[in-house]
Amino acid sequence: MTAAAFLLVCCAVLTKWINLRQVRIQDARQRKQAEQPLSKEGGFQLIFRDRYLLLIALLVIILNIVNSSGEFLLSKLVVGEAARAFPDAIRMAADRQRYIGEFYGSYFAWFNVTGLILQMFFVSRIFGECSSNLQMPIKRHSAPSYLLKAREAGFAHNGNRLAG
Numbered sequence: 001m002t003a004a005a006f007l008l009v010c011c012a013v014l015t016k017w018i019n020l021r022q023v024r025i026q027d028a029r030q031r032k033q034a035e036q037p038l039s040k041e042g043g044f045q046l047i048f049r050d051r052y053l054l055l056i057a058l059l060v061i062i063l064n065i066v067n068s069s070g071e072f073l074l075s076k077l078v079v080g081e082a083a084r085a086f087p088d089a090i091r092m093a094a095d096r097q098r099y100i101g102e103f104y105g106s107y108f109a110w111f112n113v114t115g116l117i118l119q120m121f122f123v124s125r126i127f128g129e130c131s132s133n134l135q136m137p138i139k140r141h142s143a144p145s146y147l148l149k150a151r152e153a154g155f156a157h158n159g160n161r162l163a164g
Helices: 002-025 028-035 043-049 051-085 093-126 132-153
Strands: none
Touching: 043 051, 051 093
8 A cells, every 4th residue: 555655746746847847948838728718519529529539438438337247246246156156144243254355366367467457468469559448348348257167176275176
């Protein structure tokens, strides 16, 4: 937590320093243009006027719906699997929580490493620079299969055989 706060502060200081440096090297015309108020046209008018921006906005909305729905379904599946693996809710509550925590720890590690590899090595080379959002549905739809494979194998994430 402290390291994350430190990195955030470092990024804020770096951003402020770069902004101050850029303001100093601008000529008078650029400074005057930067100080002018923004036009009355809003962001939505800009999006609705340009078909390309409208399609990008629709893609982002669809990706958010897919992401939210997939996360909901996955959480229901994990909780149901934990309830099946540990049926006594009172005595095994800690085991259920540990099972869910271990699954999500493993899942998010897999998800983030896959996203990093896809973004670093494949997405920009295959689809171009502005298409990194294409990988989200691929990973989101493959996530439930990860849990189902673990269930079919009959193993919990700590390596113990599931009772049942």
